[in-house]
Amino acid sequence: MVPFFPLKRINAEFETQLSEAILRVAKSGWYLRGKETENFEENFAEFCGMRHCAGVASGLDALTLIFASYKIMGKLKDGDHVIVPANTYIASVMAISKNNLIPVLAEPSEETFNIDISKLNDLPLQNVKAILSVNLYGRQVDRENLLKFAGENNLLIIEDFAQSTGIKPYGNAAAFSFYPAKNLGALGDGGAVVSNDSELDTLVKTLGNYGSQKKYLNDYLGFNSRLDEIQAAALSIKLPLLNEHNKKRNEIALRYIAEIKNPDIILPTPGTQNVWHLFVIRCKQRDALQKHLFERGIETIIHYPTPPHLQKAYASSNLIHNKLPITEKLANEVLSLPLHQTMSEEEIKRVITSLC
Numbered sequence: 567m568v569p570f571f572p573l574k575r576i577n578a579e580f581e582t583q584l585s586e587a588i589l590r591v592a593k594s595g596w597y598l599r600g601k602e603t604e605n606f607e608e609n610f611a612e613f614c615g616m617r618h619c620a621g622v623a624s625g626l627d628a629l630t631l632i633f634a635s636y637k638i639m640g641k642l643k644d645g646d647h648v649i650v651p652a653n654t655y656i657a658s659v660m661a662i663s664k665n666n667l668i669p670v671l672a673e674p675s676e677e678t679f680n681i682d683i684s685k686l687n688d689l690p691l692q693n694v695k696a697i698l699s700v701n702l703y704g705r706q707v708d709r710e711n712l713l714k715f716a717g718e719n720n721l722l723i724i725e726d727f728a729q730s731t732g733i734k735p736y737g738n739a740a741a742f743s744f745y746p747a748k749n750l751g752a753l754g755d756g757g758a759v760v761s762n763d764s765e766l767d768t769l770v771k772t773l774g775n776y777g778s779q780k781k782y783l784n785d786y787l788g789f790n791s792r793l794d795e796i797q798a799a800a801l802s803i804k805l806p807l808l809n810e811h812n813k814k815r816n817e818i819a820l821r822y823i824a825e826i827k828n829p830d831i832i833l834p835t836p837g838t839q840n841v842w843h844l845f846v847i848r849c850k851q852r853d854a855l856q857k858h859l860f861e862r863g864i865e866t867i868i869h870y871p872t873p874p875h876l877q878k879a880y881a882s883s884n885l886i887h888n889k890l891p892i893t894e895k896l897a898n899e900v901l902s903l904p905l906h907q908t909m910s911e912e913e914i915k916r917v918i919t920s921l922c
């Protein structure tokens with residue numbers, strides 16, 4: 567079997583260092599809000615080219631805490647509208663709804679899978695105060711036009727970087743996920759908020775700690791959302807190799823693009839910045855193709871079969887959108903192929919020949 571994302575194999579590269587770090591933290595007697603987290607936050611901010619990083623418990627929490635902080639800062643208020651791509655992972659949309667903000671779903675471009683900025687003016691924009699830009703599958707959103715649109719409409723740019731660790735954020739705030747299968751994966755859940763805004767950074771850290779800056783003094787109704795010391799130590803070990811791993815992903819992706827020749831398959835295009843979190847092809851007979859690949863020993867996954875607006879969770883919730891034919895079509899056609907830094911030559915060839 568060519569596995570989709572063999573975590574055991576992927577983390578084996580770090581086995582000695584991870585074992586040492588886990589033991590070190592275990593023996594230290596200090597498990598939360600300590601040196602490991604501080605050290606990772608500092609290094610990760612620098613890696614992103616930003617001044618601040620706040621470690622939190624997950625990618626969803628990173629997004630949620632950004633919106634919650636902007637509400638406290640007075641930049642957003644209950645009922646404000648936030649543009650978000652309709653074909654993203656549902657966590658992006660949930661973070662908006664859970665803050666009593668209203669998601670305005672936007673169609674993606676069929677070519678990039680990312681939000682189609684040229685169509686944003688078709689949406690009702692009167693109450694829109696922010697845009698949540700998602701670099702889906704690892705590919706950077708059209709930065710120039712996003713900045714132009716946000717500037718013209720005076721919008722905060724919040725970036726969902728869960729799938730794109732390795733490219734540089736540039737918006738007002740960026741949310742990262744260290745879920746084990748992301749490009750930079752922890753040994754459990756983890757996330758971070760990165761920005762150049764010290765007020766936002768302090769608020770995210772405070773909200774993630776029960777709204778408390780000073781022990782037993784609570785300024786806000788907060789959350790418990792902190793990156794723990796073991797996860798921070800593990801991430802510090804893996805971060806220095808991330809660029810190399812992303813480069814390897816890029817090499818494999820470019821080979822797939824050059825060597826998969828099949829008239830029934832639409833291959834992705836690289837774009838200018840892409841860390842290939844996922845290699846997503848399109849096929850009208852997607853389910854049959856998935857079965858065919860499975861029979862040939864290739865494991866694939868669909869990201870994502872049901873878009874947020876068609877989920878039960880949103881059956882009676884407030885969402886604003888026009889018809890979403892592209893989102894719905896993509897949900898029926900997309901299929902993700904195995905792609906990771908530890909793929910062997912034989913596995914890469916097997917994926918390619920099984921598709922040709």
Ligand SMILES: *Cc1c(COP(=O)(O)O)cnc(C)c1O
Binds near residue numbers: 624655657700742
């Ligand atoms: C994974 C993911 C999230 C959520 O991150 P978690 O760490 O799993 O909470 C949010 N947005 C996108 C686009 C994701 O892929």
